[in-house]
Amino acid sequence: MEYSREIELKGHIIDSGIMTRVFDAIMEMGGNFEITVFDIGKKKQDESYARILVSTGEEPLLLEILSVLHRLGARPPVVEDVALAEAEADRVVPKGFYSTTNHPTMVKYEDEWLRVEAIEMDCLIVVVPAEKRALCTPMSKLRKGDRVVMGETGVRVEPPERPRKVSTFEFMHGTVSSERPSETVISQIAQEMKDMKARGGKIGIVGGPAIIHTRGAPALAEIIREGYVDVLFAGNALATHDIEYDLFGTSLGMNLDTGTLAAGGHKNHIYAISEIIRAGSIRAAVEQGVIKKGIMYECIKNDVPFVLAGSIRDDGPLPDVITDVMVAQDRMREYLRDLDMVIMIGTLLHSVAVGNCLPSYVKTICVDINPASVTKLMDRGTMQAIGVVSDAGTFLPMLAKYLQK
Numbered sequence: 001m002e003y004s005r006e007i008e009l010k011g012h013i014i015d016s017g018i019m020t021r022v023f024d025a026i027m028e029m030g031g032n033f034e035i036t037v038f039d040i041g042k043k044k045q046d047e048s049y050a051r052i053l054v055s056t057g058e059e060p061l062l063l064e065i066l067s068v069l070h071r072l073g074a075r076p077p078v079v080e081d082v083a084l085a086e087a088e089a090d091r092v093v094p095k096g097f098y099s100t101t102n103h104p105t106m107v108k109y110e111d112e113w114l115r116v117e118a119i120e121m122d123c124l125i126v127v128v129p130a131e132k133r134a135l136c137t138p139m140s141k142l143r144k145g146d147r148v149v150m151g152e153t154g155v156r157v158e159p160p161e162r163p164r165k166v167s168t169f170e171f172m173h174g175t176v177s178s179e180r181p182s183e184t185v186i187s188q189i190a191q192e193m194k195d196m197k198a199r200g201g202k203i204g205i206v207g208g209p210a211i212i213h214t215r216g217a218p219a220l221a222e223i224i225r226e227g228y229v230d231v232l233f234a235g236n237a238l239a240t241h242d243i244e245y246d247l248f249g250t251s252l253g254m255n256l257d258t259g260t261l262a263a264g265g266h267k268n269h270i271y272a273i274s275e276i277i278r279a280g281s282i283r284a285a286v287e288q289g290v291i292k293k294g295i296m297y298e299c300i301k302n303d304v305p306f307v308l309a310g311s312i313r314d315d316g317p318l319p320d321v322i323t324d325v326m327v328a329q330d331r332m333r334e335y336l337r338d339l340d341m342v343i344m345i346g347t348l349l350h351s352v353a354v355g356n357c358l359p360s361y362v363k364t365i366c367v368d369i370n371p372a373s374v375t376k377l378m379d380r381g382t383m384q385a386i387g388v389v390s391d392a393g394t395f396l397p398m399l400a401k402y403l404q405k
Contacts, residue, residue, distance in 0.1 A: 003062045004055035006036070007074040011047050012161040014040065019050060022072055031056045031065045051077065070152045071101050073159045082107045082154030084127055084147040091142050097124055098149045100136055101157055102360045102381060107134045108154040118337055120357045121381045125149040140326055160360050160384060182390050183398060189365060189388075190402035193228055193341070196363075201340035202230040206354045207295075208347025209237035210369075212251045214393025216345075217242055217295055219400040224298040228403060231335040232299055232306040233354055235347075236317040239282065239296050239308055243318075244272040246294045273316035282320050307331045309350070333357055341365070344385075346392040348373045355382035367395050 013019045026033045037051035054069070056062045066074075085094040102121040106113045109127055114134040116125055126137045126146045137146070149155065193203060211217055223229060241251045249255055253265025262268065279285035286300040299306050308321045309328035322328040332354065336342075341363040344351035351366055355377055358364060364385040366374045374387030388395065 002055050002057060003059045004053055005062060005066060006077055007052050007054060007066070007069055008077050009050045009052070009074055011073070012041075013048050013050060015044070016161040018072055018159060018161075022052070022069055022074060025068050025072065026054060026065060029065050029068065030061060067152060070155070071157055073157050075156055079108055079156070080153050081111065082109055082127065083150040085150050087142050087144055087146045087148055089144050091139055093124060093139060093142065094148050094150060096150050098151060098155055099123070100125060102358060103160065104158040104359065104361065106156045106158070107149055108156070109134070113156070118333070119359050122356065125155070138329070182388065182394070185388055186395060186398045187402045190399055192363070193403065196340055197228060202338050203228060204231045204233060204335065204339045204342045205229050206233045206342060206344040206347060206350050207238050208234070208345065208350060209241050209251075210346030211238060211295075211392045211396065212241040212245055213254075214391055215256050216392040216396035217245060219396035221293065221295050221298045222400045223396070223403060224295065224302060224304055226403060227302070229304055230339070232295070232304060233309070233332060233350065234306065235309055235311055235350060236314040236321045239318055239320070240269050240273055240316065242295045243276060243291055244269045246291055246297065247272050247275065270315060273318055276318050277316070280319065282318065305335060307335065309353070329357070343367065344377070345395065348376060351377055352380050355380065355385065358382065360384045367392065
């Protein structure tokens with residue numbers, strides 16, 4: 001016995017590769033397909049439309065295939081309203097709930113399409129009937145009685161399409177290569193940043209301590225001072241070693257100017273944390289003249305907000321570090337929702353954390369000396385990321401140079 005269901009695809013489904021991915025998914029999962037309608041756009045700005053009959057010999061397999069295709073933007077020709085179920089307790093999800101992608105999403109409620117607000121991956125959708133709103137809701141924020149979207153009925157996903165205009169993010173999309181000419185790529189990223197700021201866009205930086213260790217800190221400080229950074233996401237380590245470098249000229253006890261170990265330098269980062277605790281905060285340390293230069297100094301002087309998220313391995317930590325990870329997530333989300341571009345530099349874990357909260361339409365660049373770090377970020381769902389295989393100490397000075405040109 002054959003089980004079948006019709007789906008439709010609409011948009012720039014050919015040149016964006018969506019149709020190919022749909023066919024691949026069907027065949028790889030053991031299904032069959034038949035194209036019943038196919039209208040191809042005549043010009044590059046025209047949309048195409050396809051109706052496809054998907055069939056298998058097993059109903060559970062068919063439902064599994066349809067679930068995968070849904071996340072690629074496929075939908076049934078006739079869409080019913082979403083099904084809702086109440087959460088029985090705080091942070092207890094109803095069985096069969098819909099789990100979000102990071103793509104723009106809409107839900108049909110009372111014959112009206114509602115755009116899901118603040119979309120990010122691996123969350124729930126809560127409908128607020130009185131306000132006719134659909135909210136992307138992390139599990140930690142789910143409350144008893146919330147009306148949760150169940151299954152994929154009435155849910156529409158809009159995967160990113162290939163831009164009509166070629167840009168840095170077009171020719172590099174989804175690629176990681178150590179053989180690409182870094183200087184050319186960095187100059188194009190700089191131009192993209194200039195254009196974005198000229199349009200009023202916002203740019204965030206996710207930074208790891210490798211920025212300090214490789215002497216990329218002065219360049220990042222300059223980029224912040226020149227107004228190209230709207231928020232900084234980091235951990236205790238980046239801020240600590242940035243301040244250590246300002247106070248002692250070392251990072252993890254290494255003299256960055258000479259490449260030699262400082263006598264007793266292994267204690268310098270502890271002294272640095274202690275000085276900030278004595279001052280009361282990073283801002284207070286800047287105002288009191290304790291900190292005179294560096295990344296954190298420029299953030300304070302130029303009113304650039306920063307979110308320092310703590311971890312189990314932190315020394316101190318600095319008084320500005322948020323040690324409750326759920327509070328840190330909330331602070332990150334406050335700033336991430338307004339960003340148009342995020343540049344992640346030398347920190348895999350923090351990059352994955354930020355990437356998990358980003359919508360797929362945010363332009364994302366991951367810079368790391370290890371190509372596997374970029375691949376891991378993409379494997380964890382941040383498919384829009386492009387990779388630049390480079391040392392932070394090489395990337396940032398070159399980026400600052402091209403931003404000045």
